[in-house]
Amino acid sequence: MGIRYGGRLLMAMAMGVGFMRGQQASVAAAEKTILLWPMGAPGAQGEEDIDRPTLTVYLPSSENATKTGVVIAPGGGYQHLATEKEGTAIARWLNERGVAAFVLKYRLGPKYHHPVELEDAQRAIRMVRANAAEYGVATDHVGMWGFSAGGHLTATAGTHFDAGNAGSADPIERQGSRPDFMVLGYPVITLEAPDAHSGSRKYLLGNDPDPALVQSLSAETQVTKETPPTFLFATTEDKTVPVINSVMFYEALVKAGVPAEMHLFQHGAHGAGLAAANPELSVWPELVIKWMRERGYAAPAP
Numbered sequence: 001m002g003i004r005y006g007g008r009l010l011m012a013m014a015m016g017v018g019f020m021r022g023q024q025a026s027v028a029a030a031e032k033t034i035l036l037w038p039m040g041a042p043g044a045q046g047e048e049d050i051d052r053p054t055l056t057v058y059l060p061s062s063e064n065a066t067k068t069g070v071v072i073a074p075g076g077g078y079q080h081l082a083t084e085k086e087g088t089a090i091a092r093w094l095n096e097r098g099v100a101a102f103v104l105k106y107r108l109g110p111k112y113h114h115p116v117e118l119e120d121a122q123r124a125i126r127m128v129r130a131n132a133a134e135y136g137v138a139t140d141h142v143g144m145w146g147f148s149a150g151g152h153l154t155a156t157a158g159t160h161f162d163a164g165n166a167g168s169a170d171p172i173e174r175q176g177s178r179p180d181f182m183v184l185g186y187p188v189i190t191l192e193a194p195d196a197h198s199g200s201r202k203y204l205l206g207n208d209p210d211p212a213l214v215q216s217l218s219a220e221t222q223v224t225k226e227t228p229p230t231f232l233f234a235t236t237e238d239k240t241v242p243v244i245n246s247v248m249f250y251e252a253l254v255k256a257g258v259p260a261e262m263h264l265f266q267h268g269a270h271g272a273g274l275a276a277a278n279p280e281l282s283v284w285p286e287l288v289i290k291w292m293r294e295r296g297y298a299a300p301a302p
Helices: 016-029 083-096 116-130 149-157 198-205 211-216 244-256 284-294
Strands: 002-005 008-011 032-035 054-058 069-073 100-105 142-147 182-185 230-235 260-265
Touching: 054 083, 054 116, 069 083, 069 116, 069 149, 083 100, 100 116, 116 142, 116 149, 142 149, 149 182, 149 198, 198 211, 230 244, 230 284, 244 260, 260 284
Parallel strands: 069 100, 069 142, 142 182, 182 230, 230 260
Antiparallel strands: 002 008, 032 054, 054 100
């Protein structure tokens, strides 16, 4: 492996620890965090970090043969973000499989409520499309992957989208916000009792939301034939977000004729992420990439 530095070509041995460090460096070099709205986000209530939604770009060192990009929404009950476990780790996993990834830092409650979080997600999808050539991504290969409350945000983006504003002076806003596919890991789906995750509902909508708004943001009620193809994963033993959330969304997808695949495991706690240390769940990421390959969103296994 050759690395050009200061006009000279330094040769590194592609073996052992040195090789692994080189691989990690190539991924790290691709990281870049950008503001979703450089001039200030709409509805911002300050200028602190929590008021400034961002997108961190992770580009693969290998060829992105299918020109696929995935916006990743970490979970955290709409009050914090599990950025490492459900963001950065997923981005690197996708990069290793030749897929571009974009980790979204969206605004949170109790300071921010709907529609701010959805606006951040939609802006992220538009931004990837607007910069598709730079990122090596095709505009019709932009998916979204979310966990827990990030899964709810993803499902909301997949059921509340638009074609963009063709007359906007901002080229990003001219892009459509519909994800081309979705991956949902142990997602919050409904905001209706008794199966809602009460914390997500509270931090997204406040203490006494309008019932009509609750219904419109219960994703299982918003599925149409235009909802993107979806992969779902959850566990029956999840004590935080009832597994019925995934079941309801899957049922709605099937009824609408939307391509869908769901894998439910009996054992496993909420927040597993890639579950690398859990032999009962560690198979699920390979099921995701298999599904992506079947749909043309990831290259065949080497």
